[in-house]
Amino acid sequence: MTEHEQTGLADDASAETATEGGTNDNRQPDRGTPIRAETVDAALDALHGEGMAGYSYAYLDEHTKREVRRATLKAIAIPGHQVPYASRPMPLARGWGTGGIQVSLSVLGPDDTFKVIDQGTDGSVNAANIRRLAEETANVSTTTDTTEADVIQTRHRIPEEVLCDDQLLVLQVPVTDPLRKVDPSDAANRKRHAHRNYGKMWVHLYENVVEWGEINIGASYPTMVAGRYLMSPSPIPRWDTPKLDDADHLSIFAAGREARIYAVPPNTRVKPLAFEDRQFTVERFPDRACHLCGSEDTFLVELSETRDGSDGRFQTCYVCNDTSFCEKRHSDPDRPKDHHLDREGVDWGPGTPDVPRTTADDAASERGESG
Ligand SMILES: [Zn+2]
Numbered sequence: 001m002t003e004h005e006q007t008g009l010a011d012d013a014s015a016e017t018a019t020e021g022g023t024n025d026n027r028q029p030d031r032g033t034p035i036r037a038e039t040v041d042a043a044l045d046a047l048h049g050e051g052m053a054g055y056s057y058a059y060l061d062e063h064t065k066r067e068v069r070r071a072t073l074k075a076i077a078i079p080g081h082q083v084p085y086a087s088r089p090m091p092l093a094r095g096w097g098t099g100g101i102q103v104s105l106s107v108l109g110p111d112d113t114f115k116v117i118d119q120g121t122d123g124s125v126n127a128a129n130i131r132r133l134a135e136e137t138a139n140v141s142t143t144t145d146t147t148e149a150d151v152i153q154t155r156h157r158i159p160e161e162v163l164c165d166d167q168l169l170v171l172q173v174p175v176t177d178p179l180r181k182v183d184p185s186d187a188a189n190r191k192r193h194a195h196r197n198y199g200k201m202w203v204h205l206y207e208n209v210v211e212w213g214e215i216n217i218g219a220s221y222p223t224m225v226a227g228r229y230l231m232s233p234s235p236i237p238r239w240d241t242p243k244l245d246d247a248d249h250l251s252i253f254a255a256g257r258e259a260r261i262y263a264v265p266p267n268t269r270v271k272p273l274a275f276e277d278r279q280f281t282v283e284r285f286p287d288r289a290c291h292l293c294g295s296e297d298t299f300l301v302e303l304s305e306t307r308d309g310s311d312g313r314f315q316t317c318y319v320c321n322d323t324s325f326c327e328k329r330h331s332d333p334d335r336p337k338d339h340h341l342d343r344e345g346v347d348w349g350p351g352t353p354d355v356p357r358t359t360a361d362d363a364a365s366e367r368g369e370s371g
Contacts, residue, residue, distance in 0.1 A: 057137070068106040097155060115144060120157040173253045176255045219235040239283050288300055
């Protein structure tokens with residue numbers, strides 16, 4: 001390198017430093033917003049001003065949204081196939097729903113209504129923050145009512161109320177490939193998917209039966225889509241898996257960390273893997289009902305609380321996991337899950353057909369039959 005070139009490099013470097021220093025003094029909204037505030041509220045107020053002006057509509061730039069929509073269309077065209085896409089960094093850590101947010105923000109328009117649930121509740125911190133991000137950057141209205149939402153982003157649950165053909169369900173996915181459970185090599189698993197070779201998964205299920213007497217998989221139950229691809233339905237409970245079969249709505253599964261999108265289009269056959277003599281069954285809650293609304297045909301979760309103040313002992317009771325529907329049932333205990341549809345008796349997961357609330361025994365046997 002000549003002496004002249006060296007000097008030139010040094011000059012460039014010093015010029016860059018000078019420019020950076022200059023920008024800091026006079027920062028534009030799109031180069032970062034200096035926030036000098038004493039309180040969090042004051043900082044948020046500052047952001048509501050010209051702070052948001054530097055962001056694109058729905059946070060992501062147009063090129064990214066097109067890229068995500070293109071991958072989504074491809075995923076719809078090949079049901080259950082994992083489509084790679086250029087996952088972007090989002091304003092939260094990967095593993096907290098970045099894939100789901102990228103899909104939601106790419107498809108939301110200003111006329112849409114957005115609902116976010118996390119483990120069945122609209123009120124969790126993560127759900128509330130994702131909802132606020134969409135509200136502030138995409139100008140969408142938000143709701144907690146499943147029947148009013150156009151786009152529903154969810155983690156770990158599919159709502160209890162039947163979804164319609166004008167609704168879109170976006171599921172957050174931590175681990176995309178169901179085969180990783182039986183072989184950690186993604187390269188080998190891609191070949192298995194290409195050849196529709198799922199023998200190793202069948203062996204895994206068989207070993208499961210030998211060890212436990214039944215297929216003992218709680219969530220992310222391996223599921224065949226349209227008779228072609230094996231898919232992880234994301235960590236939803238077995239209870240929710242039948243809701244994907246021949247559904248009216250479109251389901252999109254997105255993983256930000258693994259940069260993969262896959263989909264189940266409406267009216268697609270979704271069949272959980274099972275043996276002829278060891279059928280797929282959903283979770284059962286015999287003799288249990290929701291502590292708040294009395295429902296016996298919803299997915300219940302344990303809640304420990306003192307029910308009898310006299311002895312001060314903690315007793316385990318159960319409540320609906322879907323808080324939005326639990327509230328509706330609280331005011332109207334007989335409300336069916338398809339109350340908002342023209343037709344009745346819609347097949348939607350376990351326990352939905354016809355009489356939704358009977359005695360615990362009837363409900364349990366009904367669930368057993370439908371599973
Ligand atoms: Zn309830």
